[in-house]
Amino acid sequence: xxHLQESGPGLVTPSGTLSLSCVVSGAxxxxxxxxxxxxxxxxxxxxxxxxxxHSGIANYNPSLKSRVSISxxxxxxxxxxRLTSVTAADTAVYYCSRGxxxxxxxxWGQGTLVTVSS
Amino acid sequence: xxxxxxxxxxxxxxxxxxxxxxxxxxxxIGKNYVSWYQHxxxxxxxxxxxxxxxxxxxxxxxxxxxxxxTSAILGITGLQTEDEADYxxxxxxxxxxxxxxxxxxxxxx
Numbered sequence: 001x002x003h004l005q006e007s008g009p010g011l012v013t014p015s016g017t018l019s020l021s022c023v024v025s026g027a028x029x030x031x032x033x034x035x036x037x038x039x040x041x042x043x044x045x046x047x048x049x050x051x052x053x054h055s056g057i058a059n060y061n062p063s064l065k066s067r068v069s070i071s072x073x074x075x076x077x078x079x080x081x082r083l084t085s086v087t088a089a090d091t092a093v094y095y096c097s098r099g100x101x102x103x104x105x106x107x108w109g110q111g112t113l114v115t116v117s118s
Numbered sequence: 119x120x121x122x123x124x125x126x127x128x129x130x131x132x133x134x135x136x137x138x139x140x141x142x143x144x145x146x147i148g149k150n151y152v153s154w155y156q157h158x159x160x161x162x163x164x165x166x167x168x169x170x171x172x173x174x175x176x177x178x179x180x181x182x183x184x185x186x187x188t189s190a191i192l193g194i195t196g197l198q199t200e201d202e203a204d205y206x207x208x209x210x211x212x213x214x215x216x217x218x219x220x221x222x223x224x225x226x227x
Contacts, residue, residue: 106168
């Protein structure tokens with residue numbers, strides 16, 4: 001069974017950088033899969049942030065593309081999210097997941113709340 | 119506002135059937151598979167349907183999916199109180215981005 005676990009600071013200051021990691025167990029991020037970040041702002045719906053393929057190819061939400069990057073650390077079997085120049089609008093529960101819209105996002109982390117505030 | 123349009127809310131009584139629509143266009147649903155998720159805030163979303171109509175192991179056949187043209191539908195029969203949740207459709211779009219629908223809140227009366 002694949003298990004994903006998000007980790008990172010729960011509080012980020014405005015204009016700062018949000019950094020989260022997702023440790024994967026039960027599967028290798030070297031395997032042919034998309035590794036994805038999704039978020040949910042308070043009171044709003046789910047929003048796709050971006051994904052990275054095992055080959056290192058990454059795709060991003062056009063609305064976040066100038067501020068977001070996703071990278072993979074194969075030696076530690078984890079992938080990471082970096083979001084720069086954050087504002088209060090980036091306050092959300094952040095989820096990591098494995099899969100794609102076609103094959104489905106079957107495995108998810110439990111989510112981590114990140115608050116942007118001074 | 120999402121490119122994929124879902125009704126904000128639907129409701130039905132226990133034991134009844136409900137359908138949730140997801141409307142897109144030829145740049146997204148019209149050319150790609152759709153998946154559906156059940157989500158209770160504060161918990162991980164749960165995959166219900168992938169590749170338009172397939173169910174993962176463990177998902178009861180009360181849940182069904184279909185797609186026609188640029189729209190997709192999630193059906194739930196034999197409604198149970200534990201089905202009360204938010205439901206989302208997801209697909210690719212032509213920019214190689216994933217799109218989530220705006221979400222539909224299901225109330226089981």
